[in-house]
Amino acid sequence: MEFISVIFAHLFTMESEPKISFEDTSIAFSYKSDTELKKAHFIFSLVNHPWISLIATGAVRLGFNLGLPIEGLIKKTVFYHFCGGESIDKTKEALERLAKYSIGTILDYSVEGEKTEEGFENTTIETILTIEKAHQSKDIPFCVFKVTGIASTQLLEKIHSKEDLSSEEKLAYEKVQERVNRICHKAFEYNIPVLVDAEETWIQDPIDTLAYDMMKKYNSEKAIVFNTFQLYRTASLQNLKDAFQKSEGENYHIGAKLVRGAYMEKERESAEKLGYPSPIQPNKEASDKAFNEALEFCMANKHRVSIMCGSHNEYSNQYLTQLMAEHGIANNDERFWFAQLYGMSDNISFNLARAGYRVAKYVPYGPVKSVMPYLLRRAAENTSVAGQSSRELLLIRKELRRRKEKV
Ligand SMILES: Cc1cc2nc3c(=O)[nH]c(=O)nc-3n(C[C@H](O)[C@H](O)[C@H](O)COP(=O)(O)OP(=O)(O)OC[C@H]3O[C@@H](n4cnc5c(N)ncnc54)[C@H](O)[C@@H]3O)c2cc1C
Numbered sequence: 001m002e003f004i005s006v007i008f009a010h011l012f013t014m015e016s017e018p019k020i021s022f023e024d025t026s027i028a029f030s031y032k033s034d035t036e037l038k039k040a041h042f043i044f045s046l047v048n049h050p051w052i053s054l055i056a057t058g059a060v061r062l063g064f065n066l067g068l069p070i071e072g073l074i075k076k077t078v079f080y081h082f083c084g085g086e087s088i089d090k091t092k093e094a095l096e097r098l099a100k101y102s103i104g105t106i107l108d109y110s111v112e113g114e115k116t117e118e119g120f121e122n123t124t125i126e127t128i129l130t131i132e133k134a135h136q137s138k139d140i141p142f143c144v145f146k147v148t149g150i151a152s153t154q155l156l157e158k159i160h161s162k163e164d165l166s167s168e169e170k171l172a173y174e175k176v177q178e179r180v181n182r183i184c185h186k187a188f189e190y191n192i193p194v195l196v197d198a199e200e201t202w203i204q205d206p207i208d209t210l211a212y213d214m215m216k217k218y219n220s221e222k223a224i225v226f227n228t229f230q231l232y233r234t235a236s237l238q239n240l241k242d243a244f245q246k247s248e249g250e251n252y253h254i255g256a257k258l259v260r261g262a263y264m265e266k267e268r269e270s271a272e273k274l275g276y277p278s279p280i281q282p283n284k285e286a287s288d289k290a291f292n293e294a295l296e297f298c299m300a301n302k303h304r305v306s307i308m309c310g311s312h313n314e315y316s317n318q319y320l321t322q323l324m325a326e327h328g329i330a331n332n333d334e335r336f337w338f339a340q341l342y343g344m345s346d347n348i349s350f351n352l353a354r355a356g357y358r359v360a361k362y363v364p365y366g367p368v369k370s371v372m373p374y375l376l377r378r379a380a381e382n383t384s385v386a387g388q389s390s391r392e393l394l395l396i397r398k399e400l401r402r403r404k405e406k407v
Contacts, residue, residue, distance in 0.1 A: 082341070109123065110364035112374070141358070144195040148203070306337075341361065
């Protein structure tokens with residue numbers, strides 16, 4: 001009897017195995033000309049070497065601090081590889097190119113750590129413009145914002161650590177709540193889901209609270225507001241489960257963008273410096289395990305949870321396609337999204353889109369100087385570990401070789 005059930009289990013697993021491969025670089029880079037591919041090769045070769053990457057990013061920081069005219073150089077190299085342009089209108093070309101391959105664009109106004117009320121208001125207005133743009137375009141399935149673009153980091157830190165606020169700070173926080181509500185209300189009005197990005201742990205509690213307040217208000221029919229869960233944090237899987245319990249009790253939908261997390265070094269350094277236990281998983285395997293468990297949890301609760309798998313990890317993306325197959329979910333079910341960053345992991349995005357899954361890419365835009373923190377994070381992410389070439393570089397080389405042999 002046990003033997004028969006093993007055979008059945010095996011057959012079921014075989015049936016539900018994903019049929020998608022991420023190896024086809026001709027699909028992955030179909031939208032890139034030879035010149036663009038060679039440029040991508042140059043960029044990834046550069047950031048691949050840890051010491052070159054360190055010197056280059058240090059020089060860029062210094063250049064900006066000294067007011068040197070380096071914007072032109074950045075535009076000619078990394079900017080257009082990772083960003084859509086300097087304004088919404090200038091992202092048109094990137095948007096159309098992705099749309100041609102059934103990949104949606106998520107316009108990401110990449111201005112972080114604003115400091116003035118005027119700056120916060122500008123970011124709010126700009127984010128609302130992205131929602132209006134999405135309303136007019138079938139190729140923009142989501143919008144996104146970072147709370148540090150519309151609120152003071154110091155204020156968020158104080159709220160996170162439950163410090164008393166002065167009356168001025170209370171007023172400032174009311175304005176933050178109003179801005180978040182203005183963005184989410186517009187998203188709700190136009191039926192465009194909006195993603196709230198996750199940031200550093202020492203400001204994340206108020207970000208979560210703002211996101212849940214908005215979910216309660218706007219997610220009664222479907223997930224319009226998505227919060228982000230960083231699975232490199234030891235607390236995140238439980239936070240996801242708690243958020244789900246709360247939504248069950250209060251009867252609204254959860255939008256869950258799952259990511260591993262982008263601030264690991266900073267988090268560990270801060271924990272060490274200030275002498276508190278690191279909030280980050282002890283190793284990569286633990287982050288991977290938590291990520292995949294989060295996918296399983298969301299899938300098991302799909303009656304109430306919509307997922308965005310925000311990852312460049314091939315296994316995690318494969319695993320979601322596998323879970324979808326096991327649960328009998330169509331590839332194009334609108335509750336399940338795969339998302340990558342513009343200029344990265346095209347092998348995943350383009351192959352998934354070709355197989356009929358819902359795929360979107362964050363397309364950052366904004367003035368060159370303002371998107372530098374974003375670009376520096378991408379440089380760090382693509383630096384090789386232990387002398388190995390990054391996956392991105394290997395794929396670009398494979399495609400360059402393929403094109404050369406074809407000629
Ligand atoms: C669409 C999208 C949206 C995103 N939004 C956010 C966001 O809102 N907030 C945010 O923080 N990030 C965000 N990110 C960035 C994301 O967190 C990084 O791209 C991601 O961490 C890289 O991981 P990966 O899933 O692509 O897989 P991999 O490349 O397999 O994993 C790398 C990640 O694993 C984790 N890791 C690596 N080594 C260790 C270790 N020793 N111990 C513990 N963990 C380890 C780190 O998080 C590291 O970045 C987003 C990414 C995408 C694609």
